[in-house]
Amino acid sequence: MSTQINAAETLLSVSTAPYIKSEDTVSKIMWKVNLALAPAAIFGVIYFGVPALINIVVSIIAAVAAEYAVQKIRKVRITAFDGSAFLTGLLLAMCISPEMPPYMTAIGSVIAIVIAKHSMGGLGQNIFNPAHIGRAALMVSWPIAMTTWSTIKTPVDAVTSATPLGILKLQGYSELLETFGGRSELYKALFLGMRNGSIGETCTVLLVLGGLFLVWKKIINWQIPVVMIATVGILTWVFGPEGFFTGDPVFHMMAGGLIIGAFFMATDMVTAPITKKGQIVFAIGAGMITSLIRLKGGYPEGVCYSILLMNCVTPLIDLVIKPRIYGTGR
Amino acid sequence: MSETHDTHAAHVEKEYSILQIAMNLTIACLVSGIILATTYFITHPIAVEKAKMLEEQAMKDLVAEADTFNAVDGQEGWFSAEKGGSIIAYIVPSESKGYGGTIKIMVAVSTDGKVIDYNILSMNETPGLGDSAAKDFFRDRIKGKASDDLIVVKDPSNKENVQALTGATITSRAVTDGVRAAVDEVTEFTGGK
Amino acid sequence: MKVLKTFRGGVHPQDSKSYTRDKAIVEMPVPKKVVIPVSQHIGAPGIPVVKVGDDVKKGQLIAYNDTFITSSVHASTSGKVVDIGVYPSSYKNESLAIVIESDGLDEWAPGLPLHRDWESLDIKEIHQIVRDSGIVGLGGANFPSHIKISYGPEKKIDTFILNGAECEPYLNGDYRIMVEHTERLAAGVKIAMKSLNVKRGIVGIEDNKPEAVKAMTEALKGTDVQVVAVPTKYPQGAERMLIKVLAEREIPAGKRHSDIGVVGMNVCTIHSVANAVISGIPLIERVVTVAGDAVAEPMNVMVRIGTSFKDVIEFCGGLTKTPDKIINGGPMMGYAQGSMEVPVVKGVAGILAMTKEALCDGEEEACIRCGRCVEACPIGLIPSMLSILGERGRYEEAKEKFGILNCIECGSCSYVCPAKRNIVQYIRYLKNLNWEHSPHHK
Amino acid sequence: MTEYLLLFISAAIVNNFVLTRFLGLCIFFGVSKRLDASLGMGMAVTSVITLSSILAWVVYNFVLLPLDLVFLKTVVFVLLIASFVQLLEMVIKKYAPALYGMWGIYLLLIATNCVVLGVPLINAESNFTLMKSIVNALGSGVGFAIAIVLMASLREKLEYADVPKPLQGMGIAFILAGMLALSFLGFSGMIKI
Amino acid sequence: MYTAFMILVIMAVVGLIFGLILAVANKKFAIESNPLIHLVEEALPKGQCGACGYAGCIAYAEAVVTDPDVSPSLCIPGKAVVAKMVAELTGKAAAEVEPRVARIKCGGSADKAVNAFRYSGIQDCVAANYTQGGHKGCKYGCLGFGTCVKACPFDALEMGENGLPVVNQKLCTGCGACEAACPKKVISMQPLGAKVTVDCNSRDKGAAARKLCSSACIACGLCVKNCPHGAVKMEDNLAVVDPHICETICTEATCTAKCPTGAILKLM
Amino acid sequence: MRNLWNIYKKGLIDENPIFVLALSLCPALAVTTSVVNAFTMGLSVMFVITANNVSVSLIRNLVNPKVRVPVYITSIATIVTFVELVLEAFAPLLYKELGIYLALVVVFAIILARAEVFASKNKVIPSFFDGLGMGSGFTLAMVIIGVIRELLGSGTILGHTVLGAWYNPALIMILPPGAFLLIGYMIGGLKIYEAKKAKKLREVDAQ
Ligand SMILES: Cc1cc2nc3c(=O)[nH]c(=O)nc-3n(C[C@H](O)[C@H](O)[C@H](O)COP(=O)(O)O)c2cc1C
Ligand SMILES: Cc1cc2nc3c(=O)[nH]c(=O)nc-3n(C[C@H](O)[C@H](O)[C@H](O)COP(=O)(O)O)c2cc1C
């Protein structure tokens, strides 16, 4: 082959350096997160049955379809299949009760994509976590549906239709232990996911494994989940029901949506601070608000709101916490 | 702006003394006072009348059989519902803390210590959720119960006690507690007599 | 070996050095025609001192300027000047150039090469030789070297750094000089230190080139010069990073290395300085690493200034595949060329011919704020924000709130960005933007 | 003490003025475009509410209540506050020009605004003591400041986003407020006053 | 009656106090603001285009009211109507505002002009221009990324199908924002009444220009010869029309007839 | 007549106090949970704004410019208190529902703005129509918001079930977040409409 390459179709391409790029792409990242969530989602389907499956599928389809439609209407590039809308749909489904009527789930997904994501400009520009906006909107719209849970058998053969945190809030800690037949039984149930709750939040072990996969793949920083979970642990231990240092941190760290929230939702880079230091502040704040709502609030669980509330502080955090610029005093 | 300006001259600044300016406003206020005073004297009696009528009506709704209602001496806000001269019930105010803040209720308690009915005066519960506590179907769950039965349960088969509103246990409890407190007060009041 | 504190950020692209790491430098034969731009450096262009039709000899001065910030240009071979006109160039798009048709004899100008005992020269003489030899920074900056090398006393310079990091992937020119011309280079280091009147000298070499470290240590034994292996991490070779690691000083924002008493120079530059001072040879050729997956035979070539890219590639066996890009320099900081007719100038350290597959480029997407660029930026900027401001033409904010002027355009941020954002281009765009006439200024 | 603390938190966060009680929206949307302006506005509102609450409390409890002229409170409060703010502006401008530069410029903007009139009216309606009025006013002001500063930081950030054209400006501001309100619902039911 | 009396007393006292405070305030701290500025601003078209040389319409309004040396006819988009209004408001004499319109001096559409290389990166003319001058073979031609379109405050520009911007003469106010934005200086402001325009910006010599673009001005000089009024000149290998001669003296454009490449265009 | 119609008309859409001017927003969100409340509030404001415009226009030449604003405020406050007194006497339940927002009508920027911008410069009749127009625009906006919120949030209109038992009311619509979101998108919708109209107008203008 000669060096004669000036025919029109072989014109050289000119752009600005660098010319080599790392291999990761946005789409690859999104699908990896989906992959990391898959085990816990599958567990949810097995444990809660067909309604859970229907909700997951409906939520994902609604999210992707909504993204496609909005991008068509806005006449921007179609990126509906890059995995991010899929992820929003999946996460939303994993944070709601398996008994949710699917049409409500679909509305939640559409709210997440259309209102929370595309009203602010689409991928990367939203301020609030779309899945959580969807969940919070469903919560205020149909609170009864959102707090109607599956009926499951507890380890002591009692039938319950309440989540552990729900039992704690309305009936107290001793009732909770009684329902599960002791502390270690309770921990085991929480760890393995044999308990009531949202579709994807129950199985602590699978969620943590998925999270570690993301840490290993350098998709998320370990700081956010660790700091957030630790903050909740410490605060719930210190401010226990019978005075200082009487709480049950192990329970609180595994209960509710904390694990999935800390590993998969507080880490949503779009809505979290961009610097590591900022992320730590974010995680501490989210942990504090979660504990506050669990211990003092009107709801049994506060992960969703704590993340949303910290989302609104993110721009301020980013404004204040910046890396030191080389060669400047600060 | 596309407004029509007819008095540009008014904008030309002139010098005024302090007193002149102050008097200008004072006169405006005086005129306002006159208008308001007149209105007040016309509407106030009507308003008082209306308020009283409403109150009567509300009490009438609570205790339908009664023909007269009288304030009870020494118990602020209490009324006795009388039929043919004899007291058949007491209407007492009560309050408790609900989901969104204080809930104020008026409770009609029969002289034998049972709830006849109640009426929510003010509350800040979630519309469509907590605020169903004012609806007939929930009032029916409380009517006729004595103090000991006024306990909220979440078990649909239990008819003895008060079945909670779906999704609004806190409100249900608050209202029930408020009613029970009223019943207890009445029992104490009548028992003490 | 002492453990060095590294700088913040940086990236680890695949170094792709193995293509030519072990290939000795090959002298390329003189081409038929050389096109020598009179502007190959920062500063005033040289003014031609020859006319069309003149006969010139190898090493003869052909363009010169009186001002201080400029550099001389020499004929890189003997022959006839056939044209003086504007030609496309690999530096500054286009430039006035002197075209010499080679006579094939490659005759030296009278008296060249010579041999000088550099130790007997005084500082002023060294400065003059460097200036007359047309030496400019070959590490990428193209800044006239006589200015840097004469900072010495008046700028209170106390440390000289030889920049042997060569952190750009693919490139091996500096490495080959260090292992093949060790003695000359070591002499160059001493010359530079004498010229700068400093006692402390440090040679910084990335620790993926152990042979170079060994050779340089050997050659500089018994001097005040320390040879240090620095961690391999891009952009270790950037002056600011290297000085931070080696001298543990930071260059304050808006200042240059000389303001904190350090002068750093590139291996090839110092090699040329040594050649000029000892042998009187001006800068007429340089090492160019030719590599990339479209090149038949990657190698390190000693190329005469003015040789066209096409000739160089042909010397390396031509192209085996249709390249998507021909890059002047390395893949991180180089410049893709629109044509292969451009000449090699002093600053060309590499010619890479790469196919689409090797480039791993994707369509640009919206920033997902993943923070990888923030982690990667050695300066501590927030590149994602700079790119977003770039999209909207907001220069003022980029300058006031996000310190855009501190950016060294190393490309680490664009490299790591999963959204494939053209961050560096946005930064350049903003820096170039004349605010008043910005289309976004409404 | 706890009572005051709870009142404060309730006013500032749980029942945030702007996000759950809809007061002061005009300035909330009008002045939240820039962060520094919103900070100044937050401070100005807080101090004006607090001071005018004290004044209004005095007038209400020592003039209007004894004379049984409660219905005049709207007229009297609004004039009182307007004149007071005017005076405050004058004084600050004259004696603390630095302070004036920071937030004095916002004073006149809020002289006749519903948040500043609303708090004294609520205090009067709830029959708060002087101390409670002050705490309630401070809490409301701080809550307003939090909301407007957050809002401004979000709006500044969205200046760099591809918000669809029709939603740019006011539209997206309302949508942001909606999501802020949604987030603040997390605090609902936390403190029951 | 007592109540009625008290109402009046309270109202009177409140009014008096407020009145006094205000009166004192006004005496001591009167701030003079010139209402004229507001009126002038209202009269301006509010394109915020900066054609007047000020940072937006308000700035110009302020300047024209406060500074007697500032001409009332600087607002180009406003044309003579606005200039007259501003002049009336400020009591200054309005100079003639010549109606101008933007013209694109490049005919090198995608099918006519040759590319030197492919460009990828920021889709913006300024950005492309400093990446080796952009992808076009002709270094003077329009790059077609529509930076001018974005710059137009009046929505008067659109990107045509052939990769060249098109001016909507109905909407163009002649403000010149596009001219300033274009890195290739392909756009120029010309009088509305000109009869012809040169549709090329290339200063390359004839042969070179022809190689790069089939609609380039090749500096053959036929148009110069064919203009009876001497309105066309050859400058730096490019035909240049004197717009004033063309607008005022010329009755029938003859210069365009012989152009071999169609680089000089007759306007309606 | 045409002129008066134009004065009246502009308040409806082009200068709609809520959607376009973004003034007096608090009641637009606070009392629009039901159509009745929204409508009553709208009417009250319409009355106040019209009455005040007339009153201001009447006294505009008597008022000292230095105390223009306070006098207008007094006038507004008087009218509002009048409305309060009347409502309290004749519709006590509604009065309670509107709560504090009725008193807050005093400080609605739109009322003072109309007094300043229009009534203080115009004769009584145009001022009357201006107030009526602005008030109608306000009422219109309130009722539209009220209809949507009540319909979606409770499934009813004016208290009558419209959407039937199958509809599961979305509480968000009668809670603060829904109100904000709804108005946000309504403003967006209006902008699309305005932009289309404006472009057409300018093209016609140029010809
Ligand atoms: C990531 C995540 C976040 C959640 N956040 C909340 C929350 O903020 N508030 C809430 O009530 N439930 C939240 N949930 C659901 C709870 O974990 C749990 O299912 C629910 O609170 C059970 O409590 P219940 O008894 O309401 O009545 C969340 C679930 C997940 C997976
Ligand atoms: C928007 C919203 C409003 C609520 N309002 C009330 C309420 O007014 N009263 C109440 O008791 N619970 C309310 N709740 C529900 C409480 O959080 C809590 O879950 C509930 O009282 C538990 O009752 P359950 O056991 O019947 O589900 C509300 C929840 C949401 C999401």
Ligand SMILES: Cc1cc2nc3c(=O)[nH]c(=O)nc-3n(C[C@H](O)[C@H](O)[C@H](O)COP(=O)(O)O)c2cc1C
């Ligand atoms: C990102 C970046 C990477 C660089 N890498 C190297 C390098 O690897 N080797 C080098 O000699 N110069 C490198 N330089 C250039 C140096 O900063 C510096 O300009 C040069 O060493 C000065 O020597 P010179 O004047 O002899 O060229 C780099 C510059 C930048 C901004």
Ligand SMILES: Cc1cc2nc3c(=O)[nH]c(=O)nc-3n(C[C@H](O)[C@H](O)[C@H](O)CO)c2cc1C
């Ligand atoms: C680690 C990680 C976490 C994510 N978490 C969420 C999430 O909690 N909710 C969501 O809607 N999208 C999430 N996404 C997807 C994506 O960031 C989201 O759709 C954007 O917020 C939309 O702009 C996540 C993505 C990654 C990579």
Ligand code: SF4
């Ligand atoms: S190019 Fe600039 S912003 Fe990007 S990493 Fe390098 S120094 Fe930082």
Ligand code: SF4
């Ligand atoms: S690396 Fe790219 S996607 Fe990530 S924050 Fe930086 S610019 Fe955004």
Ligand code: SF4
């Ligand atoms: S086309 Fe150019 S001159 Fe005409 S209005 Fe637009 S920017 Fe101004």
Ligand code: SF4
């Ligand atoms: S005229 Fe200029 S700005 Fe417009 S598209 Fe062409 S090159 Fe770009």
Ligand code: FES
């Ligand atoms: S109506 Fe404007 S602030 Fe409330």
